[in-house]
Each structure stands twice: as structure tokens, then as C-alpha cells.
Amino acid sequence: MTEYELVVGIEIHAQLLTKSKLFCACPNRFGDRPNANTCPVCLAHPGVLPVVNRAAIEKLVKAGLALNCKVNEISRFARKNYFYPDLPKGYQISQYEMPVCTDGRLDVTDSDGKQRTIRIRRIHIEEDAGKLLHEGVRSGSLVDLNRAGTPLMEIVTEPDFRSVDEVYDFLTQLRRILRYLKVCDGNMEEGSMRCEPNISIRPRGTEALGVKVELKNINSFKAARRGIEYEVIRQTLMLDRGEKLRQETRGWDENKEESFLMRVKEDAHDYRYFPDPDLPPLKLDSAWIEEIRKTTEELPRPRKERIIKEYGLNEADADVLCSEFAIIDYFETAARKAGDGKLTANWVMGEVLRAVKAGGTIESFPVRPDRLAELVKLIRTGRISSTIAKKVFELMLTSPNSPEAIVEAEGLGIVSDEKAIAEAVALIISENPEQVRQFLEGKDKVMGFLVGQGMKKMKGKADPAILNRLMKEAVEKSRA
């Protein structure tokens, strides 16, 4: 039996996080009443004209630079013509022959750790269509044009993927980059990032590309993985049976976990692309591109390398912190103020992320990085113990006060009063004659237990150094 090799190229549509739509001033926002965010321009009233939103171009250029693309100083808008009720003008303004970005690349890692480069053919800008609503209507459909005219970017890779893991890694990295750059929120479930893999197989060792299938309706990373795996099996079985593959567009059925035929190539639209005469060529000043390059946020990979060095973290911790732009930002703000990277990292990865996971986002987390930094400082200077710190942290979740104030108010500060600690020590020794005896017989570990009991008695507030010293002295004394 022939052994086949997988060949995949992907197209990704990402909604750009701009305030307004691509060609008019309407808000680029979802969740409003249907057709609330519309105007004559995005409703395609007779006589209106598009004006390009510069902020959208800036986002696209940012993404292009992050993906190592060439940013073209001249690009063109083109019209993609087709009829559909959610497309008010009867054409979509997109880019065809001259996109803004070309010739990029991103390195991916396979499951066996091998690195490969995926070439990015182009990134262009285009407008999204509206939505058809079929619910609650006796007959026919309703049209909501809030989304019509919102900015999208389309990223097209070369057919360079040879495994599902590479695709998965690419999507993970891409999503992270777009989120870091605040270009797109990368939410595949909600459709703000959509991915369409082009999948084909060919006998291993051959060069010619096989017959490709474009897979649609992928709305999660998992679906992308399952969909591609399914197609490999489907196509392999067909070839093994001696059947011929057709170039076609298939949909992914999430529930059935199988792909279904949407249309064959012969039924494909002729979109009659031509340059949009309403929009002159888009000229990007090289100084402006440089300005964007300079002001672009630090990307995930270099940032991870930097924080490992700067804060003395290990690779695994850095990975956790860098998984999200918001997390690493939170960490760095806190760590700089606290003056202790390692300790801050432990707190962010531990208490903070645990609390966030229980509900909410790090952006809206009540303990802002500066308050966490104050808490870390209290631990570092010995004002409170780690145990007490956890208690203070709990209180900070519901109190707007500074940790210092909370420690004050709750009387949680460390007790260094030797008399008070000595009293506690004396009590522990009289309550635990057995353990004292064991220690005196050479079981050193018991000392930990005794100190722990002492700390418990002191409600965790005893200065650990003093407690340790006094406990040892008292036990030794009882030997006599």
C-alpha cells in the first residue's frame, strides 16, 4: 500500500479590533440590536462611497510585520462580485492582485520537536458581510447588517504544513501573536478568528500536489485537528480504493465529526474581481511603516526569552506567563514594582491564576498588579509570612485596601515579641512531651512539627526565625 504525505495550506480570517468599520464611521461592535450599527455607507444606499479606516490598515501592517512579511508601499482594493442578501453592495471590497502584505513566514514545531518554516503568501484586508437570521420568523430570513463592513484580514499560507501538529502549533502561535498585538481577540468559537485548511495528500516522496479539499466551518483548534485528520483518512481510503479525488469545498460537521460536500470546483463562483474605482491605490509611507515597526508590542517569543533572563525564571514558568498577553503584562508590572521576579511569578502562577480561573478575566481581576506587588514586598521584607500572605490575598479579593492596611487592620503582622513567643513555646513543650522526647533521642524532623505547632498557636504570625531559635533553646533546656 502506498504511504501518503499530508499537504496543508491554510487561510485564516481574523476580525480586526478597531473602533469603527473599515469604510465608514459605524462602531465595529457586536451584541447590539440588529442593524443598530449601520449608516447609508454600510447599508449601500445609492450614491455612497467608501473611505478607508487608517486604524485597520495599521493593525494589518502590525500583523504583517510580526509575521515577517514584506509590507507593500502600494496596494489596491478590488471588488469581489457576488449576490447575497447579507452583502449590501452586491460586492465585497477586498484585495486581489496587490495585497498589503506578502512573503512572510512563521516557524512551527512538530510534535517531535522539529522546527520548520511555514511561508505566508499574503495578508490582505477586506470587509466582512452581515448576517442572516432565520430564527423566529414564519417565512423567510431577516438581515442584520451590524457586521457588514467590519474589517477582516485574511492570512494565506503556502501549502507548507506536513502534519496536523504543525497546523496546531501555527494556529496557537498566530492566535497568541494577534492577541499580543491587540489586532484580533482570536476567539474561534465566536468566529472572530476563522480558519479554512486546504487539505491534500500525495504519495510520500513525490513533489506534485494532490487534489485539494477546502474545509469550512472550523470553529475551534480541536475542530481543525479533527477535520484534517478525518480528511487524511477519507482521502487515503478513496485513493486506496482506486477512486479519483475531486477538488471540492467541504464543511466540517462538529457533532458527527465528519466532513460533508458543500460544492465541487465546477460550481465555484466567478467573482469578477477588478480594481475598485472608488478607492485610489493605497499608498503606505515607508516612514509610517517604520513607525509601526518601532511601536509594535514585543512579540511572544522574544518576550519569553527576555523575561527568562530578566527575572531569572525557568522555561516552564515563562511558558505559563507568556501564554497570554494579559498575563505576562500583569506579571511584568507586578514584578517590576515588587523587585522580585521569582516570588512574583510564583504568586501570579499560583494564587492569581487560580482565582482568575474561578471566574473572570485577568483584565478585570480585582487585585491589580501594583497591589500584588505590595503584597510580595511585605513577604520579602518579612512583615508577613507566606501563610499570612495567602490570607491577606483572600481579603484583597473583596477589599480595595492596600495589603499593608489589611495587615494593620486585621492584626496580621509578624510578632517578634520574644516574651510572647516564649510563652507559646513553653505551652507547646508541655503539651507535647512525646515529641520532645523523640527529638532528644535524635529524631531531628520532629523539630518541624513542634515549630509548626508553635506557629499555629501564634496564628501564623510569629517571626519564624525567633520561633525556631526559642523552640530549639527550650527543647535543649528540657534535656538537662
Add this chain to the structure above:
Amino acid sequence: MPEAISALSATELRVAYRSGTLSVREVAAACLKQTERLDPRIKAFLHIDPAAVLSRAVKLDERRAELIDSPLYGIPVALKDNISTAGTPTTCGSHILEGYIPIYDAGVVEGLERNGALPFGKTNLDEFAMGSSTENSAYGPTRNPWDTTRVPGGSSGGSAAAVSARMVPIALGSDTGGSIRQPAALTGVIGLKCTYGLISRYGLVAYASSLDQIGPIARSVEDIALTLEAIAFNDPRDSTSLSDPRGGRYLNALDRPVTGLRAGLPAEFFGEGIDPKMRTSVLEAVKTLEKLGIKVEECSLPSLRHSLPAYYILAPAEASSNLARFDGIRYGPSADVPDIIEQYSATRGSGFGAETQRRILLGTFVLSSGYYDAYYLKAMKVRRLIRNELQKAFEKYDFLISPTTPDTAFRFGEKTADPLQMYLSDICTIGANLAGIPALSIPCGLIEGLPAGMQLWGPHFGERTLLGVAKSYLDASGCNGLRPQILKDGQL
């Protein structure tokens, strides 16, 4: 006598307003009266709301002190019905926009109102500005005031006829391949197509976006200049809008001396396809120009021969896409058919007229995969060639001279059977659209009782030169204010 007032030019009306001898209300009433009297025969207007016009006129009278210095204070201006007017129907001469009432004003409408003008009704046109006779209007043709058995030209036939018949001093038209200049020539008035980008297209219902320009039609060159001062401004809502590098003043250009200017006479527009009488008429006018001290010499623009075929690929291509929005979903009539594809074809099949459908089909075809390179791309190359050739000509000449049309106004039905014959009406005018340069049509006499038009072509932003030459020529030739037959008929 209503005509006495409605026949005044904007320039004359301004004098009357300043001296206080006329109120805007009186002028509006006179223009309404003239329209009421003649339009049943001419059919220049598709919509006119006399009560609204009068109440606006009264408001302008109240604002006299504030607006009296504005270029178009109190001047009635008719608008071609493909210019968006909030609250007033804008049909584009098509059934597919029946009942559509825009919710926004075009950039030029705002410009007019800012400058004190009185918007005065919407004029007839070939459907979506596609045609040269107004016979393609879904609401019936407009008649030529010089001979009501003849067409007024098109597509801005309603605007030209309204000005010619003294219903209004000024009307706006739009010009994609000659749609301002050709009807101006056929009705004996002045029409200007400006440099592409000089006038905002925001609110002009697009026919062919890269060629469309709004422009004025009037009976005096001064009035054309005044209109430009009101409507030529950079509009941020139109990405193809440009600022005139020489600033926004046009009236003062009329007094510029024309002596010593150099003009080219392209042989291509004086040979085959041009009526010999038309040629004679324009060459007579050239003699007058020479007497004014303008040096005229023959020249050649060989690539202009390809204007017509290039135009009839590019314009329909853009139109096929521009007109896709008329799908019956958001506005206009909609066929009640359950299937969406059938709904589109039924709505568009009955909503668009034959010529519009022809051009949509033509445009769809030339953009189709497999034909794009052979047609659209090639036509774009021809367009560049034409532009370059004209640019080169303007290194040598300050302006060019040609007839505006090959012939005078033709009879109804004369060219409807053969679209190609109709397309040839624009043979002298299309080049300026393809090159994006300004061109002005002015009357240059009568041929067998019908007006002939001379066209002056200028380089980009050469409007001032054209206006100056036109002013000198009209003053010297006696072709100012030619009065059409209908004004001499009956009661007058």
C-alpha cells in the same frame, strides 16, 4: 410675464438681489410658473414640489443678510435625478428606485445649500445616466425645447432642457461619457465636465465611478463659474476627491486675456462621422477665436479613435458592479418570489430597462474569468494611452477644440433601434472622461434652426482657461443666450 424673470441668469439675479429689486420668493414663483407652463410639453422634471420650493425661498429671503454674498444666494438650481437629495425621491430614471427616498444629501447638494442656492426639483435622465437622448428614462423622454419632436440629448437631458427653456438658470448634470456636454450642445446651452475629482461624487448614484463627474449646465459662463465656486471642494467622503491646486475661485478667471493662447484642432474630430455642417459651424467659431488672438493649429490624436470601444468596456464593467446593490432587499420594489435567486432576477429583470440590462450584461461579460485580460485590461491600457497622448498635447496647447457632437439633435426613435448608432453620439466627448480632463461645451450657432456645440478641452485643472476662452468667444460671437423655439411659440 414670468419668463422675463425666469430667463435671468444667476449673475443677473445676484444684481437684482443686491439692489433689492427682486426677492427669492418672486424668482422662485417665476421659475415655478415657467415650469408649470412649459414642462407639460418638455417633461424636464421628474419631481418638483412647488410648496417646498416656495417655503425654502421664503426662508432664504429671511436669511438675506447672512447669505447675500454667497455665490448662489437665491439661485434656483435643478438637480439631475441621480443626485441624492434627503427627503426627495431620487429615481435615476429607473423603476428599480421607485418609491426610494434618500436619507442623506449628496456633497454637491450640501455645497449648494451652504452657498445659499435654492434646490429646484429633480430632472429627467436616461436610466442610471446610460444613454444620449433621455429616451431610456423609465418615466418617458424629455423633449428638446428647440423642436419637441427631437431629443434634448442625454443623459442629463432634463437638466439641459430645463435651463434651455428658462425654467431655471442653472442645473446640475452628471457626465460619464458626455452626458452634460452633449445635451448642453443639443439644447443650445453651456455645460462643463470638470477635472475628475474636482467635484465630490458623494451622493451621485454611480454609473461608472472612474468616469462620473457632476457638473453645471447654464446659459452664461459666469453662472458656470459661480456654480463651481459652490460645488468644487474637497470632500473627505469621496476618496477620489481632489483639491484644485489653484484654489477655489473661478469667477475672476473670466476676465483673463485670451490673446496669445495656443489651441489644437485634432483632425480626428473633423473627419469621418462628423456632419460636414457641424464641421463648418465649428470651423467658423475657430475663426472668431483666431480673431481674438488665439493661435490655432491642426494636430492629431490618433489613439482617441479607440475611445469609444474602451469606454464601452470600462463603463459597463464598473456599472455591472455598481448596480449590483439594486437587489430589492433594502430599498426599491422587490418581487415577491420565495427563492432568493429568482427574487433577484425577477426584481432586476423588471426593475431595469433594456439599455441598463444590456450594459450590465456587457460589463459582467468583460469582467468574467477568461475574458478579463482580453477586454478589461486591454481597455485600461488604451485608456492610459489616451491619457498620455492628451497630456502630451497639452504640453503644446493650452486647450483643444472639437465639435461637442457629430450632429445636431436627432428625432425620437431615430437611433433607438441600433445601440451602436446611439453610442456614436458620444464619440467627441468620451475622451475627456477617459483622461479625467475638463471639457466645456458652448453654443457656436445654429444649423438649420438647431443649436451646434463647440467643445473646448483643457488639461487637468484647466477649467479657468476654458471658462476664459468661452467668455471671450460668446461675447464676440453673439452666441450668448440663444432662445429656443418653444419660447417663441404661442402666448409669448
